Each structure stands twice: as C-alpha cells, then as structure tokens.
Amino acid sequence: MTNKLNLNNITKSEEDYLKALFQLLIEDDISKVGNNQLAEYLKVSPASTNSMIKKLKSKQYVISEKYGKLELTEEGKWIAVRLIRKHRLWETFLCNYLNFTWDEVHEVAEQLEHIKSQKLINELDRFMDYPTRDPHGEMIPNADGEYALLPKVTLSSLQEGDVCQLVSVNDGSVNFLRYVSEIGLALSSEIKIIEIREFDKSMKIAFNEAQETVTRKFADNVFVKPIT
Amino acid sequence: MTNKLNLNNITKSEEDYLKALFQLLIEDDISKVGNNQLAEYLKVSPASTNSMIKKLKSKQYVISEKYGKLELTEEGKWIAVRLIRKHRLWETFLCNYLNFTWDEVHEVAEQLEHIKSQKLINELDRFMDYPTRDPHGEMIPNADGEYALLPKVTLSSLQEGDVCQLVSVNDGSVNFLRYVSEIGLALSSEIKIIEIREFDKSMKIAFNEAQETVTRKFADNVFVKPIT
DNA sequence: TAAAAAAGTTAGCTATGACTAACAAATTAA
DNA sequence: TTAATTTGTTAGTCATAGCTAACTTTTTTA
Numbered sequence: 001m002t003n004k005l006n007l008n009n010i011t012k013s014e015e016d017y018l019k020a021l022f023q024l025l026i027e028d029d030i031s032k033v034g035n036n037q038l039a040e041y042l043k044v045s046p047a048s049t050n051s052m053i054k055k056l057k058s059k060q061y062v063i064s065e066k067y068g069k070l071e072l073t074e075e076g077k078w079i080a081v082r083l084i085r086k087h088r089l090w091e092t093f094l095c096n097y098l099n100f101t102w103d104e105v106h107e108v109a110e111q112l113e114h115i116k117s118q119k120l121i122n123e124l125d126r127f128m129d130y131p132t133r134d135p136h137g138e139m140i141p142n143a144d145g146e147y148a149l150l151p152k153v154t155l156s157s158l159q160e161g162d163v164c165q166l167v168s169v170n171d172g173s174v175n176f177l178r179y180v181s182e183i184g185l186a187l188s189s190e191i192k193i194i195e196i197r198e199f200d201k202s203m204k205i206a207f208n209e210a211q212e213t214v215t216r217k218f219a220d221n222v223f224v225k226p227i228t
Numbered sequence: 229m230t231n232k233l234n235l236n237n238i239t240k241s242e243e244d245y246l247k248a249l250f251q252l253l254i255e256d257d258i259s260k261v262g263n264n265q266l267a268e269y270l271k272v273s274p275a276s277t278n279s280m281i282k283k284l285k286s287k288q289y290v291i292s293e294k295y296g297k298l299e300l301t302e303e304g305k306w307i308a309v310r311l312i313r314k315h316r317l318w319e320t321f322l323c324n325y326l327n328f329t330w331d332e333v334h335e336v337a338e339q340l341e342h343i344k345s346q347k348l349i350n351e352l353d354r355f356m357d358y359p360t361r362d363p364h365g366e367m368i369p370n371a372d373g374e375y376a377l378l379p380k381v382t383l384s385s386l387q388e389g390d391v392c393q394l395v396s397v398n399d400g401s402v403n404f405l406r407y408v409s410e411i412g413l414a415l416s417s418e419i420k421i422i423e424i425r426e427f428d429k430s431m432k433i434a435f436n437e438a439q440e441t442v443t444r445k446f447a448d449n450v451f452v453k454p455i456t
Numbered sequence: 457t458a459a460a461a462a463a464g465t466t467a468g469c470t471a472t473g474a475c476t477a478a479c480a481a482a483t484t485a486a
Numbered sequence: 487t488t489a490a491t492t493t494g495t496t497a498g499t500c501a502t503a504g505c506t507a508a509c510t511t512t513t514t515t516a
Contacts, residue, residue, distance in 0.1 A: 011472075011473090013472080013473065013474090034493065034494075035493070035494055035495085036492080036493055036494070037493095044473090044474070044475090045474075045475060045476080046493080046494070046495085047474085047475070047476075047477095047494095047495080047496080047497095048473065048474055048475070049494095050494070050495060050496085051473075051474095051495095051496095052473075055472095055473095066481090066494085066495085067480095067481060067482065067493080067494060067495085094348070097355055098347075098348065098351035098352060098355060099351055099354075100347070100351070104347070107345075108343065108345045108347075108348055111343045111344065111345070112343060115336065115339045115340060115343075116339065117335075117336045117339070119326075119328070119332070119336075120322070120326065120336055123326035123327055123328070124326060127325055127326060239502075239503090241502080241503065241504090262463065262464075263463070263464055263465085264462080264463055264464070265463090272503090272504070272505090273504075273505060273506075274463080274464070274465085275464095275465080275466080275467095275504085275505070275506075275507095276503070276504055276505070277464095278464070278465060278466085279465095279466095279503080279504090280503080283502095283503095294464085294465085294511090295463080295464060295465085295510095295511060295512065
C-alpha cells in the first residue's frame with residue numbers, strides 16, 4: 001500500500017544509500033555499520049551521510065539511535081534487494097547480449113539500476129530466461145526478492161595446500177577485473193594455494209596449468225568455494 | 229575534442245531542453261520558437277526555461293539574442309539527435325524484445341535515453357540489426373546522427389476523397405496511442421478520407437474494411453504519406 | 457498610434473544533496 | 487581513569503533546477 005506509492009518517490013541518492021547499507025550489513029555481514037563507514041563506502045562526506053540517514057529514518061527505511069549503529073527496516077531491505085536485482089540483471093544482459101566484458105558492466109549497470117519500471121526488469125529477466133548469477137558470479141534475486149546469500153569465503157582466508165573453486169569476484173574495480181581475466185582466471189576456475197609468504201601475505205597459486213603470485217589485496221577480492 | 233569532454237558533464241535537464249528545442253525547431257520545423265513556447269512544451273515555467281537557456285547559451289549549445297528567438301548550435305543539435313537516437317532505439321527494444329506495447333514505451337524510454345554509454349547504445353543497435361524506424365514509425369538516427377527527416381503530413385491536412393498510408397504517430401499521449409490501436413489502425417494502414425465535417429473538422433475515415441469518425445485533434449497526431 | 461495582450465526577464469524563494477569547519481560523544485589507549 | 491583518537495553531529499555554504507510574483511519589452515489590435 002504505502003509500499004507502492006513510496007517506491008516512485010524515492011530518489012536516486014536515497015536508493016544508493018540503501019543499497020550500500022544493504023551490501024555492508026547483509027551481503028558483507030558486518031554487524032556494526034556506522035555513519036562514517038557508510039560515508040567512506042559511498043565516497044561522500046560523513047556530514048552528507050548523516051543528513052541522508054535522517055531522511056531515510058523519517059521515511060522508515062532505516063532505524064538507528066543517535067550515535068548508534070545503522071539498521072535497515074524490512075522496507076529498506078526490500079528496496080535494496082530490488083536495486084541489486086536490477087543491477088545484476090542488467091550486468092548479465094550487457095555481458096551476454098551486448099558484448100560487454102565483465103570489467104565494463106558495473107558503471108553502466110549503476111545507471112540502469114535506477115530506471116523505474118517494474119515491467120522492464122521483469123521482462124528483461126524473462127527474456128534472459130531467469131538467470132541466477134551475474135557475470136561476476138553473484139546471485140541474482142528473483143522477482144520476489146529471494147536469493148541465496150552465499151557465505152563469502154575470500155581466497156585470502158585459505159591455507160597453503162587448500163584447493164578451491166572461484167565463485168565470484170568483487171566488481172568494484174575495473175582494473176582488478178581486467179587483471180583477473182588477463183592472468184587467465186575465470187568463474188569456476190580451480191585454484192590451488194601453493195605457498196603463502198608470511199612477510200606480505202602474498203600467495204603463489206596454481207590454476208589451469210598456470211602459476212601466479214597474487215597480493216593479499218587481490219586475494220581479498222576473490223571469493224571461492226573450498227573443495228573439501 | 230571539447231565535444232567529448234562536455235558530453236559527460238551535461239545534466240539530464242540540459243539534455244531535456246536541448247531535445248525539446250530540436251523537436252520543435254527541426255522535427256516540427258517551427259521557424260520561431262520562443263522561451264514561453266519551449267516552457268509550455270516542457271511543462272515548466274517560463275522562468276525556469278529562461279534560466280536554463282542562459283546556461284545552454286553559456287555552454288554554446290544555444291544561440292539567441294535577448295527577447296529573440298531560440299536557435300541550436302551544431303553542438304546542441306548533435307546532443308539532441310543522440311538523445312532521439314537513444315530514445316527510439318530503446319523504444320524499439322522494449323517493443324520487439326520485451327513485450328511492451330507502443331503506448332507503454334515512451335515513459336520508460338524517457339528514462340533510458342539519459343543513460344550515458346556510447347557502447348551501450350551502439351551495441352543495442354547492432355543487437356537489433358540496425359533498425360531504421362521505432363514502434364511509432366519515427367526514423368531512428370544512425371550512429372553518425374544521420375536520419376531522414378520525413379516531412380510531417382498530418383491526416384488532418386488532407387481533403388475528402390484523399391487516400392494515404394499511416395506513417396507514424398505522435399507518441400506523447402498514452403491514451404491517444406491506445407485509442408489508435410483499439411480502433412484497429414496500425415503503421416502502414418491505408419486510410420481513405422470519406423468525409424470532413426466543416427462544423428468541427430471531424431473526419432469520417434475508412435481503413436481495413438472499417439469506418440471511424442475521428443476528431444480534428446486525433447487527425448493532428450496521425451502522420452501519413454498521401455497516395456497519389 | 458496608443459492601449460492591451462503576449463512574451464520574455466529578473467528577483468527572490470524552495471528542495472535536494474553535496475561540501476567544510478567546528479563541535480560533541482564514544483571508544484581506545486596510555 | 488584520564489587523555490587521545492575515532493566517530494558522529496550540527497551549522498552554514500554551494501550548485502542545480504524548479505517555482506511565483508513583479509516587471510520590461512515586444513507584438514498585436516482596436
């Protein structure tokens with residue numbers, strides 16, 4: 001009821017904040033997200049975040065006490081999930097139909113996710129035959145907002161000798177994604193950890209008959225499923 | 229040069245004004261377009277238009293003297309044509325691939341036309357195999373901004389006994405487009421003017437073995453090619 | 457041609473959503 | 487447990503882009 005009415009009144013900025021909060025709180029499973037952390041994630045000033053949070057509280061998308069941590073209401077979560085759905089469906093469309101590479105899609109999808117049309121996104125979903133994963137391996141919520149929240153195991157969390165399969169990658173940086181492709185890694189690649197150097201936590205890994213040494217920062221952005 | 233740099237700095241509003249000016253000046257071929265006319269077309273106040281025109285003049289997209297009529301520079305036209313290209317390609321995509329009807333596409337295309345990505349629109353064009361007309365029969369500019377400007381002959385400009393073919397329709401009103409479909413008219417329909425009533429300029433027309441009486445306002449929004 | 461109407465302009469207001477600078481509260485560390 | 491650091495808040499500014507009301511210029515018409 002109020003639901004439907006509000007959704008067309010929401011601004012692009014409000015959507016961006018709600019999505020960011022959802023990704024920190026729920027997808028990254030961070031228990032205490034504060035004002036400044038959200039500000040840093042969105043690359044805006046703490047003051048901007050503070051005033052937006054006030055607005056989102058007044059619209060009942062966010063709950064928090066003064067100086068307390070931030071929480072999303074069910075309504076807030078619902079808005080965020082729908083944005084994530086749109087973002088990932090568009091990424092999938094761009095990669096699978098419009099010859100985009102996985103490092104090119106994020107920026108355009110950031111724009112496309114704000115297009116307001118229920119029909120558009122549901123038809124796009126149907127057109128692609130209801131994909132469940134985007135080009136980076138992330139799960140795509142269905143039309144009811146349901147999707148599996150895979151526990152995020154980073155490559156960096158594994159030990160020497162462990163073997164795993166590449167499940168998804170952080171899509172935040174174009175340079176990172178290009179680098180992943182360049183060295184020959186792809187979704188589902190089987191990776192073995194040959195050695196971890198204590199000094200800088202860099203890792204020597206083996207995959208597809210190749211070997212590479214990657215930094216800790218790199219390994220933090222690669223999500224894997226350990227093979228038991 | 230300056231071209232490319234500016235195009236990413238342009239706002240949605242600036243784009244809307246340039247497109248509106250182009251449609252009035254070039255597509256509708258109106259020789260003198262003034263501030264208030266543009267304001268009315270865009271459904272904003274004359275004051276808003278006035279200040280936006282100042283901005284567009286400073287960016288050299290528009291030329292006009294104080295109290296004089298408005299003109300577009302080549303740069304201004306180029307921006308407008310690209311918007312029209314994007315708008316019509318998206319409309320075509322929505323109709324041909326996502327099950328939208330021709331009365332549903334305009335509103336969504338108004339949003340999609342502001343997405344900034346050269347690659348997106350050119351790939352979409354390729355994906356659809358370079359269509360030349362949108363669902364309303366309007367010409368789609370190619371990647372170089374070239375397209376045929378069909379002289380707009382309205383159904384209302386014809387005489388009793390004339391025969392013509394439906395070329396395109398004004399896509400501004402959802403109700404109008406629904407009405408056109410409902411009575412059974414479609415692009416390329418052959419229409420014969422049976423009678424024009426002087427009193428209110430309403431027309432009795434025949435097409436596809438059907439007859440209808442349509443108002444002057446209706447006939448003003450239907451564009452045709454007379455059959456000699 | 458002078459008055460009325462229309463068209464165009466300006467000033468000043470509003471809301472959104474950024475920002476910086478200054479300050480307050482909470483947390484961490486000495 | 488006090489001091490330092492981090493985190494959060496507030497006040498005040500800026501740009502964009504809309505608005506109304508008042509005014510000026512241009513055009514029309516009586």
